Amino acid sequence: MAKKPGQIRAILLDRKGSGREIGWPEVESWHPRQGLLWLHFDNTDEDAVDWIRDYSGLQSVVAEALLAKEIRPRTLAVDDGLFLALCGIDPKHKSRRESRVSICLWVEENRVISNGKRRLLAEEDLISRLHSGCGPRGSAALVVFLADLLVLRMGDRVDDFEEKVDELEDQLLDRAVKGMGTNLVQFRKRTIALRRYLCLQREVLTRMQQESAPWFDDGSHTLLADINERLQRHIDDIDTVRERAAIAQEELLNRTSDELNSRMYVLSVVAAVFLPLSFLTGLFGINVGGIPWAQSQQGFLAFCILLVIAVTGQIAFFYWRKWL
Structure with missing residues (x-):
């Protein structure tokens, strides 16, 4: 059983x-x-x-x-x-x-x-x-x-x-x-x-x-x-x-890809803007004779105006190429 x-x-x-x-x-x-x-x-x-x-x-x-x-x-x-x-x-x-x-x-x-x-x-x-x-x-x-x-x-x-x-x-x-x-x-x-x-x-x-x-x-x-x-x-x-x-x-x-590309684009624009500025400040910062406005009282102001002109020119160029 x-x-x-x-x-x-x-x-x-x-x-x-x-x-x-x-x-x-x-x-x-x-x-x-x-x-x-x-x-x-x-x-x-x-x-x-x-x-x-x-x-x-x-x-x-x-x-x-x-x-x-x-x-x-x-x-x-x-x-x-x-x-x-x-x-x-x-x-x-x-x-x-x-x-x-x-x-x-x-x-x-x-x-x-x-x-x-x-x-x-x-x-x-x-x-x-x-x-x-x-x-x-x-x-x-x-x-x-x-x-x-x-x-x-x-x-x-x-x-x-x-x-x-x-x-x-x-x-x-x-x-x-x-x-x-x-x-x-x-x-x-x-x-x-x-x-x-x-x-x-x-x-x-x-x-x-x-x-x-x-x-x-x-x-x-x-x-x-x-x-x-x-x-x-x-x-x-x-x-x-x-x-x-x-x-x-x-x-x-x-x-997610669009957001990443947008952030990379902003970083690229910032890098592009500061690249010539970094070049100019590095160039004018070398410790040798013959640097323009080195003995002038208005040298710093003139150099800042030069940087503003460079940035303005870059932004205008970016708009002209429709990058901005």
């Missing part, structure tokens, strides 16, 4: 849109006539790992796929069952890595086994619908419901990204550019990571549409096509966000 896994959630669906949580004794005595059984495990629980490997009746390739540490969205058809690895978003975590939550599912006509490290909000939404009698009526519908809720949550994250890029553009217009370069780089990295997972999710949903499991009905295929289309719109939106972030970064670089 298998030891009861410590972290497990067992739900029995009546195939009429409702479901209830059951205990481990009912799980052990379950029969397909009673309804669709959904078992969700925590893959950090050693007893759950042992049960999936030794007592679930799954093929070894499926069991190892369910227990994989590194999970990327993918799908695998084995006999009449379907393995799915899906990715969701946890809004409680804003960092790029912690916000992604993966869930693996093995789906049969009468049983669904899922496994994940952290519980998805989409799971809670699905269970809430089952308690209210508005949930899925079969294994295919359960998968479609879950995929729909995952895409819905991803849409919320895409909306967050759109608001963030709006905020960055406003900062750029207000010239509040301090630290903005780092923020833009981090933001673009997050959008790239999100887009990659959205594309992988789209590939999984597309592959699901192509699978020919006998329990996957035409209505579920149609709903999957609608979900996939919505996911594609999210990808298009995140592409737009990436382009806007790239344009904002280019504008920031151009503005």
